[in-house]
Amino acid sequence: xxxxxxxxxxxxxxxxxxxxxxxxxxxxxxxxxxxxxxxxxxxxxxxxxxxxxxxxxxxxxxxxxxxxxxxxxxxxxxxxxxxxxxxxxxxxxxxxxxxxxxxxxxxxxxxxx
Amino acid sequence: xxxxxxxxxxxxxxxxxxxxxxxxxxxxxxxxxxxxxxxxxxxxxxxxxxxxxxxxxxxxxxxxxxxxxxxxxxxxxxxxxxxxxxxxxxxxxxxxxxxxxxxxxxxxxxxxxx
Numbered sequence: 001x002x003x004x005x006x007x008x009x010x011x012x013x014x015x016x017x018x019x020x021x022x023x024x025x026x027x028x029x030x031x032x033x034x035x036x037x038x039x040x041x042x043x044x045x046x047x048x049x050x051x052x053x054x055x056x057x058x059x060x061x062x063x064x065x066x067x068x069x070x071x072x073x074x075x076x077x078x079x080x081x082x083x084x085x086x087x088x089x090x091x092x093x094x095x096x097x098x099x100x101x102x103x104x105x106x107x108x109x110x111x112x113x
Numbered sequence: 114x115x116x117x118x119x120x121x122x123x124x125x126x127x128x129x130x131x132x133x134x135x136x137x138x139x140x141x142x143x144x145x146x147x148x149x150x151x152x153x154x155x156x157x158x159x160x161x162x163x164x165x166x167x168x169x170x171x172x173x174x175x176x177x178x179x180x181x182x183x184x185x186x187x188x189x190x191x192x193x194x195x196x197x198x199x200x201x202x203x204x205x206x207x208x209x210x211x212x213x214x215x216x217x218x219x220x221x222x223x224x225x226x227x
Contacts, residue, residue, distance in 0.1 A: 004156075033214060042117075042202050042217030043157070056212045091156055093215075099145055099164060099208040102215060104156035 002026070004105035006092050012111045013082060020078045021108045025094030032075050033102060034067060036060065037089040046090075049075060050097070079110075087112045115140045119203050119218030126193055126225050134188040134221045136177075136203035144205035146170075146179055146186040147215070151200045160188075160201070164208070193225045 035043035048056045051072035069075040093102040120135040149157040161170030166181035203218040
């Protein structure tokens with residue numbers, strides 16, 4: 001049973017650079033979520049896909065952030081012109097919906113120099 | 114709006130001690146409630162859940178009961194082990210249609226000493 005996988009595990013970049021993260025959900029899950037977790041805080045919702053459709057975005061998701069889920073399988077989260085405040089753990093989760101729990105990946109830790 | 118308030122940490126216990134981590138919530142509808150656990154350097158793992166009032170979730174010796182009258186979902190374990198050291202998150206989700214996104218508390222760090 002393969003769980004949710006995220007790549008890379010760690011990303012260090014300079015301020016102003018663009019970064020892209022990938023999430024591969026559990027294969028039979030049609031729902032995919034992105035969350036952001038800063039140090040000492042709980043995860044905060046960023047965006048949600050049902051199959052390939054992005055159905056909800058948080059106000060936290062500024063216009064420098066974009067997420068896609070082509071073909072309803074893997075998803076990418078891109079951050080353009082990174083800022084110090086973008087340093088965080090980015091978590092991906094998937095679920096089959098219908099009230100079933102979300103399963104999380106191990107996250108991508110982003111550090112901005 | 115929807116929110117979760119958790120007991121501030123950190124919590125430090127000796128092995129075999131009793132654990133309680135308090136969690137209360139505010140929700141516009143009838144949420145499902147969850148406890149997730151996060152070990153260092155890892156993502157979140159579901160520990161237990163409850164989907165309606167008076168449900169009790171349980172797993173690995175941990176328990177929590179959905180109390181609608183007090184809007185609470187306190188986590189308990191009768192005898193903690195060193196391996197239970199982790200950060201625990203209480204969360205809610207509104208499952209009546211929509212995204213079912215999770216709203217988390219800030220987390221409570223538990224350290225269990227031998």
